[in-house]
Amino acid sequence: MTKPLPIAIGHSACPHDCPSTCALDVELLDGGRVGRLRGAAGNDYTAGVICAKVARYAERIHHANRLLKPLQRVGEKGAGEWREIGWDDALDLIAEAFVTAESRHGSEAVWPYNYAGTMGLVQRDGIHRLRHAKRYSNQFDSICTNMAWGGWFAGAGAMRGADPREIQKSDCVVIWGTNAVATQVNVMTHAAKARKERGATIVAIDIYDNATMKQADLALKLRPGTDAALACALMHIAFRDNTADRDYLARYTDDPAGLEAHLTARSPDWAAAITGLTAESIEAFAALIGQTPRSFFRLGYGFTRQRNGALAMHAALSVPAVYGHWRYEGGGAFHSNSDIFGLNRAKIMGTADRDPAIRHLDQSRIGAVLTGDRGALSNGPPVAAMLIQNTNPVNVCPEQRLVRQGFARTDLFVAVHEQFMTDTAKLADLVIPATMFLEHDDIYRGGGQNHIVLGPKLVDPPATVRTNHFVVEELAKRLGVADRPGFGLTARQLIDDLLKASGAPGGYDALKTGRWIDKQPDFETAHFLTGFGWPDGKFRFKPDWRGAMAPNRPPQSLGLQGPVDALPVFPDHVALIEEADAAHPYRLATSPARQFLNSTFAETEGSRQREGGPELLIHPDDAGREDLADGVLVAIGNQRGSVRLTLKVSDAVKPGVLVHEGLWANSDFVDGEGINTLTGADPVVPFGGAAFHDNRVWLRG
Ligand SMILES: Nc1nc2c(c(=O)[nH]1)N[C@H]1C(S)=C(S)[C@@H](COP(=O)(O)OP(=O)(O)OC[C@H]3O[C@@H](n4cnc5c(=O)[nH]c(N)nc54)[C@H](O)[C@@H]3O)O[C@H]1N2
Ligand SMILES: Nc1nc2c(c(=O)[nH]1)N[C@H]1C(S)=C(S)[C@@H](COP(=O)(O)OP(=O)(O)OC[C@H]3O[C@@H](n4cnc5c(=O)[nH]c(N)nc54)[C@H](O)[C@@H]3O)O[C@H]1N2
Ligand code: SF4
Ligand SMILES: [Mo]
Numbered sequence: 001m002t003k004p005l006p007i008a009i010g011h012s013a014c015p016h017d018c019p020s021t022c023a024l025d026v027e028l029l030d031g032g033r034v035g036r037l038r039g040a041a042g043n044d045y046t047a048g049v050i051c052a053k054v055a056r057y058a059e060r061i062h063h064a065n066r067l068l069k070p071l072q073r074v075g076e077k078g079a080g081e082w083r084e085i086g087w088d089d090a091l092d093l094i095a096e097a098f099v100t101a102e103s104r105h106g107s108e109a110v111w112p113y114n115y116a117g118t119m120g121l122v123q124r125d126g127i128h129r130l131r132h133a134k135r136y137s138n139q140f141d142s143i144c145t146n147m148a149w150g151g152w153f154a155g156a157g158a159m160r161g162a163d164p165r166e167i168q169k170s171d172c173v174v175i176w177g178t179n180a181v182a183t184q185v186n187v188m189t190h191a192a193k194a195r196k197e198r199g200a201t202i203v204a205i206d207i208y209d210n211a212t213m214k215q216a217d218l219a220l221k222l223r224p225g226t227d228a229a230l231a232c233a234l235m236h237i238a239f240r241d242n243t244a245d246r247d248y249l250a251r252y253t254d255d256p257a258g259l260e261a262h263l264t265a266r267s268p269d270w271a272a273a274i275t276g277l278t279a280e281s282i283e284a285f286a287a288l289i290g291q292t293p294r295s296f297f298r299l300g301y302g303f304t305r306q307r308n309g310a311l312a313m314h315a316a317l318s319v320p321a322v323y324g325h326w327r328y329e330g331g332g333a334f335h336s337n338s339d340i341f342g343l344n345r346a347k348i349m350g351t352a353d354r355d356p357a358i359r360h361l362d363q364s365r366i367g368a369v370l371t372g373d374r375g376a377l378s379n380g381p382p383v384a385a386m387l388i389q390n391t392n393p394v395n396v397c398p399e400q401r402l403v404r405q406g407f408a409r410t411d412l413f414v415a416v417h418e419q420f421m422t423d424t425a426k427l428a429d430l431v432i433p434a435t436m437f438l439e440h441d442d443i444y445r446g447g448g449q450n451h452i453v454l455g456p457k458l459v460d461p462p463a464t465v466r467t468n469h470f471v472v473e474e475l476a477k478r479l480g481v482a483d484r485p486g487f488g489l490t491a492r493q494l495i496d497d498l499l500k501a502s503g504a505p506g507g508y509d510a511l512k513t514g515r516w517i518d519k520q521p522d523f524e525t526a527h528f529l530t531g532f533g534w535p536d537g538k539f540r541f542k543p544d545w546r547g548a549m550a551p552n553r554p555p556q557s558l559g560l561q562g563p564v565d566a567l568p569v570f571p572d573h574v575a576l577i578e579e580a581d582a583a584h585p586y587r588l589a590t591s592p593a594r595q596f597l598n599s600t601f602a603e604t605e606g607s608r609q610r611e612g613g614p615e616l617l618i619h620p621d622d623a624g625r626e627d628l629a630d631g632v633l634v635a636i637g638n639q640r641g642s643v644r645l646t647l648k649v650s651d652a653v654k655p656g657v658l659v660h661e662g663l664w665a666n667s668d669f670v671d672g673e674g675i676n677t678l679t680g681a682d683p684v685v686p687f688g689g690a691a692f693h694d695n696r697v698w699l700r701g
Contacts (some may be wrong), residue, residue, distance in 0.1 A: 004029045008631035010458035014054055015437035016597050017116035019184045019448025022046045023516055032459050034058050045449040050345055051191045053595050056606045067418055067433035068464050071468040077408055090432050095478035097413035101384035107385040108136040108359055117390030120442025121348055122491045123468040127389055128352030133481035138267050140360040140558050145369045146293045146689030148305035151313025151333050154543035157533025159339040163520050164449050168193045169330035170296035171415050171660045172288055174203045176316055178300020181211035182594035184448050187298055207589055209652040210660050222275040224245055224587050225306035225577035225694055228315035232571055233271030234286050235322045236263040243290030245324025253321055259541040261569040274573050289323055294330035306694040309685055315571035321539045340519045341445045344501040348494055360557045364690040365397040365681045382618050385413040389468050389637040394423040395599045395666055398679040398690045401641045417471055420603045423666045441491040452521035454511045526554040542569055545686050562685030577694050582639055584696035586658045590675050591632020593661040602665050614645040617659040623649045628701045641677035
């Protein structure tokens with residue numbers, strides 16, 4: 001059979017929860033089908049490159065297992081027995097369940113639950129409009145960014161940094177705690193260019209030899225949860241060897257003398273004992289960044305998913321401030337640009353109806369919430385009804401056994417709006433089918449880059465599938481709030497309105513022509529040479545963890561959490577992690593799989609085949625001592641539960657460390673329990689969040 005030729009190329013943006021937010025060119029084929037997806041060559045961040053899993057999107061959008069009809073549960077919860085119903089009946093059922101829950105327990109008994117399955121501002125955030133208009137419970141978004149953002153903000157006072165495209169102009173690219181090859185491929189595009197054109201050195205810092213470590217010139221493989229110790233030693237050496245930029249420190253930082261005194265005892269030997277790195281490799285790394293003004297620190301999320309992760313981010317961010325790398329183009333640091341976009345989302349989110357007195361429930365603690373934990377419920381009413389969009393909590397949330405227990409409650413109504421029969425959809429009372437990004441209008445902004453990108457509807461959805469926007473609007477009509485601000489508009493009107501309210505007077509049409517808008521601030525601003533985000537303009541080596549930053553930032557809406565007494569004054573290694581002990585001799589990280597995106601793509605054959613199956617990486621010495629061979633089925637467990645998966649012996653991991661790459665569907669594990677059976681939901685200090693890579697476990701053959 002010959003391959004059909006594209007009849008047109010459509011323009012879009014990748015909607016997935018990935019820092020890259022790639023601008024896309026999409027082959028449109030005859031009969032409403034899509035072909036290959038490619039990165040837009042004209043977008044200077046995407047630079048023509050996207051990941052393989054999205055290039056193969058045709059496989060996902062035209063998948064035989066896509067949900068096409070609303071399904072009502074007929075058997076027991078989770079029994080897999082459904083009957084097809086019409087859309088009107090499905091929407092009536094949700095509305096009735098919400099009204100019943102509200103009449104019994106008050107409006108906070110309804111919990112609309114969503115995350116970033118699509119990052120589109122209309123299709124992702126519209127659910128908040130319904131939430132606020134109806135005074136339903138809020139969601140505290142804790143599952144992903146809290147530690148990283150909290151740690152960065154504590155130092156810099158703003159969520160932005162050096163232009164990510166400047167990596168091309170760097171002489172040393174430090175890729176710290178992010179598996180960029182897998183999780184945000186464009187970082188590697190720019191780093192590889194710097195290496196080729198300028199001879200830049202690529203440094204990677206991770207806990208195992210992932211694909212990024214394998215591409216690095218210097219790969220530092222440290223013990224999980226010890227990054228702050230490495231950062232402290234790098235800064236100790238800078239003061240010791242006079243590679244610290246004392247002029248920069250005096251002008252731009254809060255207490256360099258205090259920091260220098262504090263670091264006296266943080267020697268390379270001290271850090272070597274904690275990190276498991278050699279003192280020589282720490283010295284070599286410090287010498288490299290000490291003689292390379294254009295050192296660019298690309299700080300990721302991975303190393304912050306530890307119980308001391310916010311502190312680790314702050315410590316790592318302190319390094320370029322000590323060396324003064326911020327002064328130079330191609331130097332400094334970057335994590336996220338979320339502060340640069342200046343989009344006024346009030347209408348989409350229904351902010352006018354928001355009541356600050358309504359409680360926030362912690363997304364990561366959904367298990368505790370649904371099983372009636374008083375604290376998790378803020379001493380309020382139980383959750384009795386939910387609409388879930390863009391997320392798969394029964395797979396992705398920690399404390400999975402508790403989560404399942406919650407979903408099994410017969411007095412809880414759950415509607416799941418989904419593209420596939422996910423682990424969460426399987427436990428629902430009602431499943432309604434959702435469009436995919438090429439089938440609806442939306443607008444995207446890149447956390448890991450600098451563009452706002454349009455993703456207009458390019459193909460018709462299957463006739464019986466509906467957008468998130470449609471569901472929100474239809475429920476608003478049935479629940480009597482369709483007249484509230486922000487309702488009654490099309491997705492396209494909301495995009496147009498958003499742009500016009502945010503300093504882009506050309507609105508939708510201009511963006512359709514231009515495809516994207518570059519929001520990168522100028523060099524001086526981006527490098528904080530006009531001052532950091534705090535009132536005195538100084539970088540904070542001594543963060544005010546308990547102070548003003550916490551309540552002002554929406555992600556920290558539950559205030560200070562975790563063991564706040566352990567917060568150090570200056571950057572430091574704080575032993576808050578789940579250290580291995582006699583009963584649990586291994587440390588387990590649950591790192592991302594290259595061909596999946598969280599639990600998305602675990603349904604497509606192209607990704608599944610390339611990933612193989614749920615595996616556990618173990619060092620040959622550990623496997624030898626346990627007398628376990630490659631390929632055997634093993635059990636790992638802790639106080640939260642246990643799972644079984646296949647052993648893969650590899651010196652990619654350090655002795656004592658286990659790595660599982662996921663997220664596989666729970667049903668892909670022999671016992672039907674996924675990896676998050678082992679992860680904890682206890683909030684990470686100081687702003688909450690889940691420490692997915694910080695677990696102690698036992699192992700049995
Ligand atoms: N292919 C793919 N891409 C993705 C995702 C995916 O699941 N798969 N997820 C998307 C999402 S939602 C996000 S938030 C981003 C996250 O992307 P990243 O910033 O890359 O963060 P993580 O994926 O959590 O982990 C990155 C790396 O951190 C390592 N790590 C774990 N603990 C430590 C530690 O203590 N120190 C150090 N130095 N490293 C450690 C892990 O082993 C892993 O290799 O990626 C997005 N892109
Ligand atoms: N063990 C472990 N667990 C983790 C992590 C880890 O590193 N290790 N990472 C964590 C992180 S960083 C994150 S961000 C979370 C993410 O967890 P989730 O937010 O649950 O992300 P996904 O697993 O990608 O699931 C998104 C779902 O949204 C659906 N979807 C996509 N687009 C649309 C749409 O337009 N409409 C509707 N209705 N649905 C849509 C997809 O089909 C998919 O099932 O997982 C966390 N869980
Ligand atoms: S790299 Fe990230 S943003 Fe780009 S296509 Fe892949 S998943 Fe989407
Ligand atoms: Mo995430």
